[in-house]
Amino acid sequence: MMETGMHTGQLLTLLIIALALGMDAFSLGIGIGLKGIRLRDIIKLSAIIALFHILMPLMGMVTGQYVSTLLGGVATHVAGILLLLLGGHMIYSSLRGEAVQSFDHRTVWGMLVFALSVSIDSFSVGISLGMFAADVLLTVLLFGFFGGLMSILGLMLGRRASSSLGEYGEACGGVILFTFGLLFLF
Template identity: 70%
Template sequence: MLEASLHEGQLLTLLIMALALGMDAFSLGVGIGMRGIRLLDILKLSAVIGLFHVIMPLVGIVAGQYMSLLLGHVAALTAGLLLILLGGHMLIASFRGDGGATPSFVDHRTTGGLMLFALSVSVDSFSVGISLGMFAADVVMTILLFGLAGGLMSVLGLLAGRRIGRSLGSYGEAAGGAILLTFGILFLL
């Protein structure tokens, strides 16, 4: 009986952590969705984000015995800087009226941009994985919950951003950039 309640407690804890980590994917999704995104791109981006939310904590769990305090700070700093870069670029492009002239490293439709976006929202999963590795969390349950939450939250964010972006018209990209920039600054604080 005690073992069953411990397992349920671990499941609930991991589910809450997965949803919290997925909020980054949701907020990024809103920002990208406001620029306008096709349904196929929503599926591709969400699948890659979900995959990164599996790989990054798994790597973190494996490395869980090493340098958790240092890497936790570095992961938050990296995620914050990436989001500031992406949000700042979106803001500048919207004011310049580039009309989609986005460098490939920040364009979610390119392989590099896709990887950059997925990394920016899943790098904190790596540091959480390190902590979980030191506490001997159930690895399979952890990575499945993190991957599902990351993918689902990004789909929801992208769809919400897409709908909001249609309402905002030409201001959608500026609003999305401001959201990403704000989250990047919050990561650094």
């Protein structure tokens, strides 16, 4: 019974973190969508983002598991600090009003740069989750699903929405990661 409760708690935590990381893809997707994007490009770009949201946390989790064995009990605090820094950076970036870099999102290079830019946070979170020995397969599948889904939603909404909405998505994701960082520390 206790194992089910812990598994449910872990699942809920992973869902919330996956949604928070997807917010970055959502907010930047709005910016790209505002430039005008074809449906075929939305599907290609979202698939690449989903793939990066699987690969980046996977690499981070492997790194985090290695770091965890080196650090022992300090790993929980280090993971909390990483999430605090990551969440704080996302909040700061959204408040500062960084614009989406101008590049051609239809080229392979443009799609890879965009996918990397919205997935790099997943690597850092993967390091933290690797220190906690989170379920690797579940984590990367959730991150990939929500990264792809949120990018589709952002790109589609960007075709119809004003540019001011994008900043709030990244800030919301940052607040969620920052909160989890605090919870891991205390």
